[in-house]
Amino acid sequence: MPRSLRVNHQRIKYVKIALSENGYPTQKSLAYETGLSIDTISRFLNCKPVLYGTFEEICRKLNLDWREISTPDFEPSSLKKSINTQELKRNKYQDWGTAVDVSVFYDRTQEMALLESWILQDRCRLLTVFGRGGVGKTILAAKLAKQIQDEFDSVIWRSLRQAPSFDEIITDLVSFVSNHQEPKPDINKLIYYLRTSRCLIILDNLETVLDVGHTGKYRSDYQEYTELIRIIAEVEHKICVILTTREKAVEMNFLEGANR
Ligand SMILES: Nc1ncnc2c1ncn2[C@@H]1O[C@H](COP(=O)(O)OP(=O)(O)OP(=O)(O)O)[C@@H](O)[C@H]1O
Ligand SMILES: [Mg+2]
Structure with a gap:
């Protein structure tokens, strides 16, 4: 299991729709509801890596299945070295x-x-x-x-x-x-x-x-x-x-x- 996930670029439009459908007009409102920082929410919405547990938590709030919108964040070639x-x-x-x-x-x-x-x-x-x-x-x-x-x-x-x-x-x-x-x-x-x-x-x-x-x-x-x-x-x-x-x-x- 990768430690971080990012939103798949091709799925970001579904994420944006889920934001408004679930009553989060701004990043700030989602940050407030989840207790996460605006920076973390912004990373999520800009398809940047977010910790696995945090990613799941945001998806729960947006009624999204994290498996359908995510892509793992690791580079297999560098994994062994790290x-x-x-x-x-x-x-x-x-x-x-x-x-x-x-x-x-x-x-x-x-x-x-x-x-x-x-x-x-x-x-x-x-x-x-x-x-x-x-x-x-x-x-x-x-x-x-x-x-x-x-x-x-x-x-x-x-x-x-x-x-x-x-x-x-x-x-x-x-x-x-x-x-x-x-x-x-x-x-x-x-x-x-x-x-x-x-x-x-x-x-x-x-x-x-x-x-x-x-x-x-x-x-x-x-x-x-x-x-x-x-x-x-x-x-x-x-x-x-x-x-x-x-x-x-x-x-x-x-x-x-x-x-x-
Ligand atoms: N999530 C948990 N999973 C397993 N065991 C737990 C969990 N939460 C508490 N315990 C058990 O409850 C007991 C008390 O937990 P802990 O010592 O962490 O409490 P504490 O808040 O640090 O107490 P104190 O203020 O006395 O230091 C321990 O035996 C601990 O193993
Ligand atoms: Mg203690």
């Missing part, structure tokens, strides 16, 4: 820490397609999986990370359940992204390395460093985590960070985009 390269990456730059086993995972197809498109197509840099205890945040983040791992140069998973200090987590991250060249908790070094490669970082259980009952404030010894989250969201770099948390940190209200 698989070999990805295998190499997988062996070299991944540290899954205490990530959970995802071999048993019940259906979250729509959520997964949406999150995947936010990260891979919209280049979302900070994604928070937020919800009450036991709802499935960790396993969703793990499944998502496994699914998109090949799109990144490196992957690191860290649980914050033991409440590592800011210096400990920065040292750990800098050491990883610098390939163990940097042993100190230097946030500027972290920014430097994050700008140079596409890294996926998953921080599980952010609520551990938040002060329960003080709506989104960090525990007194953990205030510097604010700086880490702000840098992730605001500094220009190629990484993506997935956070799971039972409580939102206060700065997330300012940083988040629509539906994120």
Whole structure:
């Protein structure tokens, strides 16, 4: 199965008819209804590759059978080479820490397609999986990370359940992204390395460093985590960070985009 599909040029007229017949006069209205970005909808309508799950999701809204309007998006001659390269990456730059086993995972197809498109197509840099205890945040983040791992140069998973200090987590991250060249908790070094490669970082259980009952404030010894989250969201770099948390940190209200 190809990872992406594109609308077949000869079928685009049926897609345009389906748009108006299903009550979507503009790209914006379809984007609003699906929760996808206008950029993704525009790619779909311009016969450019869209992730497989996203493609199916848009077709569902337009009452179209995706098999009848799609064409796969891969070049067989380059497929083997790309698989070999990805295998190499997988062996070299991944540290899954205490990530959970995802071999048993019940259906979250729509959520997964949406999150995947936010990260891979919209280049979302900070994604928070937020919800009450036991709802499935960790396993969703793990499944998502496994699914998109090949799109990144490196992957690191860290649980914050033991409440590592800011210096400990920065040292750990800098050491990883610098390939163990940097042993100190230097946030500027972290920014430097994050700008140079596409890294996926998953921080599980952010609520551990938040002060329960003080709506989104960090525990007194953990205030510097604010700086880490702000840098992730605001500094220009190629990484993506997935956070799971039972409580939102206060700065997330300012940083988040629509539906994120
Ligand atoms: N989609 C799913 N497929 C399979 N198992 C699931 C799914 N969602 C939740 N579970 C199971 O439910 C339990 C709780 O899930 P998980 O640990 O991901 O919750 P959580 O929201 O991260 O909880 P916490 O806030 O305590 O960290 C786990 O045993 C997990 O395997
Ligand atoms: Mg969890």
